[in-house]
Each structure stands twice: as structure tokens, then as C-alpha cells.
Amino acid sequence: MLFNSVAFAIFLPVVFFLYWFVFNKTKNTQNALLIVASYYFYSCWDWRFLFLLVFSTFLDYYTGIQIERGKSDKSRKFWFWLSIIVNLGFLGVFKYYNFFASSFSELLNSVGVKASPILLQVILPVGISFYTFHGLSYVIDIYYKRIKAEYNFVDYSLFVSYFPLLVAGPIERATHLLPQVKTKREFDFEKAKEGIGQIVWGLFKKVVIADSCAVFANQIFDNYENMDSLSLILGAVYFAFQIYGDFSGYSDIALGVSKLFGIDLLKNFNYPYFSRDIAEFWRRWHISLSSWFRDYIYIPLGGSKGSKFVQIRNVFVIFVISGFWHGANWTFIVWGLLNAIYFLPLLLLNKNRNNLEAIELKPNLKSIQALISILITFGLTTFAWIFFRSDSIGNAIGYVKRIFLLNFNFSEAKSYLSINLIILLLLFNVIEWINKENSGPIYKGFYKTKLIFVIILIVLFGQFGLKNEFIYFQF
Known part of the structure; x- marks a missing residue:
């Protein structure tokens, strides 16, 4: 269901009416309605992939609790890596398997080894990159004890599947969205x-x-x-x-x-x-993704600390991953590399934090x-x-x-x-x-x-x- 469609023009007023006039008694009824609406919204694209959304939701909900309850580092790491590997595994299979299989086959053929890759005949589940990153940030934050695990499954499900952001973001953080989900909303005309x-x-x-x-x-x-x-x-x-x-x-x-x-x-x-400059551009473009990569990849790699070599490496890593996140095609990787090259002079001259003011x-x-x-x-x-x-x-x-x-x-x-x-x-x-x-x-x-x-x-x-x-x- 597209935001610019007649179907959405009907869907939105109906959900709005039910939300404020029928299911407005408690926070739980408001959240339950929004979950049902979100699953319906997603199923209008392809109901068969609802199982991926539900599975991802349950996986991160359960592993988040197990990480928090873990009595040893070994136990906490087990549940943490289980969530990371399974989430990225689903993303890799649906989004990147054919790309890697084809690229590896072309490499073998270029050196004289005949290879015919087995490709998956499946479409990419809409929004998988976005809701996967919602769950990953939640689990990572719990593992590093930045937040507490959410024990209310309805509240957590809404955090992951909330229909306005479900298929194309913004990529939300539990620290920002969950507190709003956990309280009853009152209508604000302004x-x-x-x-x-x-x-x-x-x-x-x-x-x-x-x-x-x-x-x-x-x-x-x-x-x-x-x-x-x-x-x-x-x-x-x-x-x-x-x-x-x-x-x-x-x-x-x-x-x-x-x-x-x-x-x-x-x-x-x-x-x-x-x-x-290009640094300012990336502070203003797709902010939720840029900040996600900054907080969960760039800073853990060392960010702007360390030698210039480390800083340059981190910049190229983050831009290549950003390009690859957008799609399984070399064009996106080159796009990411170009932005890294644009960023490099600013980094070397220590001007990447210029132009912070309006x-x-x-x-x-x-x-x-x-x-x-x-x-x-x-x-x-x-x-x-x-x-x-x-x-x-x-x-x-x-x-x-x-x-x-x-x-x-x-x-x-x-x-x-x-x-x-x-x-x-x-x-x-x-x-x-x-x-x-x-x-x-x-x-x-x-x-x-x-x-x-x-x-x-x-x-x-x-x-x-x-x-x-x-x-x-x-x-």
C-alpha cells in the first residue's frame, strides 16, 4: 500500500477514527490497533512475508530478554550473536545471496573455471533492511547496557512494525520510540x-x-x-x-x-x-541511517580517534557499507566509494566538522x-x-x-x-x-x-x- 494511493487515503482515516474514538481507552488497546493496522498495511504488499516480520520481532524480543537476564558473559554473548547472525542471515539470503553467487561465478569464469550459480527466484521483502536495523539497534543497546529489555511483547511489536516507518524508515531507536509507545496518547490538535x-x-x-x-x-x-x-x-x-x-x-x-x-x-x-560540503550533506541526508552507522559501526571501529590511517579506513568502511546497504549491485558500492573520496580531503584537513551552524x-x-x-x-x-x-x-x-x-x-x-x-x-x-x-x-x-x-x-x-x-x- 503506497502513501500516494487511493487505498491509503481510505486506510488512514479509518485507522485514525478507530484509534481516537473506539480503541482510545488504554495504551494497550491503542497499540493493539496500530499493530493490526501495521500488519494489514504490510500484507497489502505481500502477505507471505509477514512471517519474516513476525519472526524477526519475536527473535529480538526474546533474545533481548535473554541478554538482560544472562548471568554470565558467555550466555549474554550467545544470545547477542544469535540475534545478529540470524537477522543478518535473513537479510543476506534475501538481499545479497544472488549478488554474491553471481559475482563469485563471474570471478571463476574470468580465470577459466566454468561455473553456473544457483540463484534464488525470490523477491526482496519490502522494508527488510529497515525493520532489521530497528531490531539490531535494540539488541545491541541491551547488550551494551544502554537500555533495559522490553518485556511487553505488544509494545515491542509496535516499535518494530509501526506502519508509518515500516517499509522505508526512518530507522527508529528504542530510546526514542519505545517510551512513546509505552504511554497512552492523548489527542493534540496542534x-x-x-x-x-x-x-x-x-x-x-x-x-x-x-x-x-x-x-x-x-x-x-x-x-x-x-x-x-x-x-x-x-x-x-x-x-x-x-x-x-x-x-x-x-x-x-x-x-x-x-x-x-x-x-x-x-x-x-x-x-x-x-x-x-559532503560532511554536512551526510549530516542532513537520511539522518537516521547515517547516525545508525555512526553509532553502531563507525564509533566502535574507533571513529575519528587514532591515526589518520585508522580514520581513513573507518570512513571508507562506513561509506562502502552504506552503499552496500542500499542494494546488491556494484553501482551502489561505487556510489559509496565516491562519497568516501569526497569526504577524504575534509578528514585530512580536519574540516569535516566545519559548517555545523545554520x-x-x-x-x-x-x-x-x-x-x-x-x-x-x-x-x-x-x-x-x-x-x-x-x-x-x-x-x-x-x-x-x-x-x-x-x-x-x-x-x-x-x-x-x-x-x-x-x-x-x-x-x-x-x-x-x-x-x-x-x-x-x-x-x-x-x-x-x-x-x-x-x-x-x-x-x-x-x-x-x-x-x-x-x-x-x-x-
């Missing part, structure tokens, strides 16, 4: 208003910005061999806004929907295309430098997105090669320049810039006017006939 505004803005990002850009990005990437350099540059820029509008739009809708039920989720995007533009040289830095960072990010979007390394390299032929055919590129889309992108960036210090553009000030204006834009320019799934559903 929070609900903010949630509706965030939902509408998220829909605008998805069906107007992302899906409109997708029309041209798909045409250009699918036919790059026949494109001139300017068209290819346009295609990369369109995809940059497509993936941002698509994923941050999903996150906005998820956060907004959750506010309707009185629950706050972690902020996942903070206007990343206004970043002045940007303010004034009529001076410093502001001009900041704008140039934003454009450079956007350009580097957009270049890396070419590898992320391409089906193979060969296609990505071919795409880049054709850009650097510097063959600018303005008459051909003109067919990919939509005046409506250019105006919408400019308007979108202006609105985001004006509201870059706010949680969202709609809620604060002139709420009804802005809400109606954005709804009109969605009705006039939304791409409703394409039925585009959210990009991150595949991860």
Missing part, C-alpha cells in the same frame, strides 16, 4: 495540524517534484547512448531532485501520519541540498563563498547519483563518458526542458530555503493559505497516472 501539513508537503515532493522529474530522468537514463552532454547533465539533475523528493517526501508523510497518532518519529532529512546569507564575500560551496557540493552529489541510478557500472561509465564528450546539442536538450517543471523546481527550492530553519514549510504562519496553495499545486501538477512506487521500497 500536533495533528502539523502532521497534516507535513503529509501534504510530502505528497507535493513525491507526486509533483519526484514523479515529474522521474518522467525525464527515466527517458534520459534509459537512452543515454543517444543523448548529448547537456541532456545527460539534465538527466542527472532531474534524478537528484527525483530521489530527494521521493525519499524525503516519504519521510515527511511518515512523520506527518505518525503525528496524527500522537507519536513523533526521528527527523530524516534537513534540507541536504543546501549543504556546503547558513545565513548576507551581502558579503562569505555568503558568496557559501553559495559556491553549496553548488559544488550539489554537483559532486549529483555526479555520484549517476552511479546510484544506473543499472550497471558499464552504463554509469558510459553515461559519464558521454557527458565529457562535451557535445552540447541545445535543440535536442530542449525537448527535456519543461517550463512547468523548471518553475516548480525553482519554487520548491525557494520555499525550502525560506523554511530551512523550520520543521516544514506549511505549519508555521498562514497555515490554511499555504495548505490550500500546496494542495492546488498537487491537483494541477501531480503525476497520478504513473503509479510510481517510492524508490527506497527496493532497499
Whole structure:
């Protein structure tokens, strides 16, 4: 069930009504309803994979309790590693088995050993990377005694399966979500208003910005061999806004929907295309995943401590894993490596913690430098997105090669320049810039006017006939 579907437009009001007017007596009834709604929401994609979600939930619930009760380090380690291995095992089989089998077979064939890999004919369970990471962070935090195990199975089940974040995040932490789940929620009209505004803005990002850009990005990437350099540059820029509008739009809708039920989720995007360097970009893009890797992999490896060699190693490890998390394709790994290379000069010059403060533009040289830095960072990010979007390394390299032929055919590129889309992108960036210090553009000030204006834009320019799934559903 997609957030931008008619089915969800029916599902959400029904659950909202039942939640506040029928099952609102206790925290337990509220949570039970949300679990049933979440399982139904997930089963609309493919009910057969519900068993994976339920099994993962029970596994981490039980192992978390056993870790806390363990009377010896040996016992605690046993349950800890059981959870880690089984969780990553399921993720590996469904998401990475075919990739490793094919890659190993190609390696053997390259040295003259004939090999035909046995591949699994299964689809990737939607959301498996997200709910697996929910459970892993919970178990890890219990093992290192940062939190106590949750003994209420209903509460823990909701933490893992809560439908707004179930299939594409944000990746929640037990320290943030479980305390909210464990208390009865009371209706907050102001929070609900903010949630509706965030939902509408998220829909605008998805069906107007992302899906409109997708029309041209798909045409250009699918036919790059026949494109001139300017068209290819346009295609990369369109995809940059497509993936941002698509994923941050999903996150906005998820956060907004959750506010309707009185629950706050972690902020996942903070206007990343206004970043002045790649380190700032990763503090603003997919924040819940970046912070997850920081806390559970980067810092345990030593983080920014130790020798420069150790620091460089840790940076490359974290970016390669980040790339690999996104999918079983060498394109994602190269995308991760490119971001690590971008990050390297900042690390070597000890500038990776610059630009922590909010940007303010004034009529001076410093502001001009900041704008140039934003454009450079956007350009580097957009270049890396070419590898992320391409089906193979060969296609990505071919795409880049054709850009650097510097063959600018303005008459051909003109067919990919939509005046409506250019105006919408400019308007979108202006609105985001004006509201870059706010949680969202709609809620604060002139709420009804802005809400109606954005709804009109969605009705006039939304791409409703394409039925585009959210990009991150595949991860």
C-alpha cells in the first residue's frame, strides 16, 4: 500500500477514527490497533512475508530478554550473536545471496573455471533492511547496557512494525520510540495540524517534484547512448531532485501520519541540498541511517580517534557499507566509494566538522563563498547519483563518458526542458530555503493559505497516472 494511493487515503482515516474514538481507552488497546493496522498495511504488499516480520520481532524480543537476564558473559554473548547472525542471515539470503553467487561465478569464469550459480527466484521483502536495523539497534543497546529489555511483547511489536516507518524508515531507536509507545496518547490538535501539513508537503515532493522529474530522468537514463552532454547533465539533475523528493517526501508523510497518532518519529532529512560540503550533506541526508552507522559501526571501529590511517579506513568502511546497504549491485558500492573520496580531503584537513551552524546569507564575500560551496557540493552529489541510478557500472561509465564528450546539442536538450517543471523546481527550492530553519514549510504562519496553495499545486501538477512506487521500497 503506497502513501500516494487511493487505498491509503481510505486506510488512514479509518485507522485514525478507530484509534481516537473506539480503541482510545488504554495504551494497550491503542497499540493493539496500530499493530493490526501495521500488519494489514504490510500484507497489502505481500502477505507471505509477514512471517519474516513476525519472526524477526519475536527473535529480538526474546533474545533481548535473554541478554538482560544472562548471568554470565558467555550466555549474554550467545544470545547477542544469535540475534545478529540470524537477522543478518535473513537479510543476506534475501538481499545479497544472488549478488554474491553471481559475482563469485563471474570471478571463476574470468580465470577459466566454468561455473553456473544457483540463484534464488525470490523477491526482496519490502522494508527488510529497515525493520532489521530497528531490531539490531535494540539488541545491541541491551547488550551494551544502554537500555533495559522490553518485556511487553505488544509494545515491542509496535516499535518494530509501526506502519508509518515500516517499509522505508526512518530507522527508529528504542530510546526514542519505545517510551512513546509505552504511554497512552492523548489527542493534540496542534500536533495533528502539523502532521497534516507535513503529509501534504510530502505528497507535493513525491507526486509533483519526484514523479515529474522521474518522467525525464527515466527517458534520459534509459537512452543515454543517444543523448548529448547537456541532456545527460539534465538527466542527472532531474534524478537528484527525483530521489530527494521521493525519499524525503516519504519521510515527511511518515512523520506527518505518525503525528496524527500522537507519536513523533526521528527527523530524516534537513534540507541536504543546501549543504556546503559532503560532511554536512551526510549530516542532513537520511539522518537516521547515517547516525545508525555512526553509532553502531563507525564509533566502535574507533571513529575519528587514532591515526589518520585508522580514520581513513573507518570512513571508507562506513561509506562502502552504506552503499552496500542500499542494494546488491556494484553501482551502489561505487556510489559509496565516491562519497568516501569526497569526504577524504575534509578528514585530512580536519574540516569535516566545519559548517555545523545554520547558513545565513548576507551581502558579503562569505555568503558568496557559501553559495559556491553549496553548488559544488550539489554537483559532486549529483555526479555520484549517476552511479546510484544506473543499472550497471558499464552504463554509469558510459553515461559519464558521454557527458565529457562535451557535445552540447541545445535543440535536442530542449525537448527535456519543461517550463512547468523548471518553475516548480525553482519554487520548491525557494520555499525550502525560506523554511530551512523550520520543521516544514506549511505549519508555521498562514497555515490554511499555504495548505490550500500546496494542495492546488498537487491537483494541477501531480503525476497520478504513473503509479510510481517510492524508490527506497527496493532497499
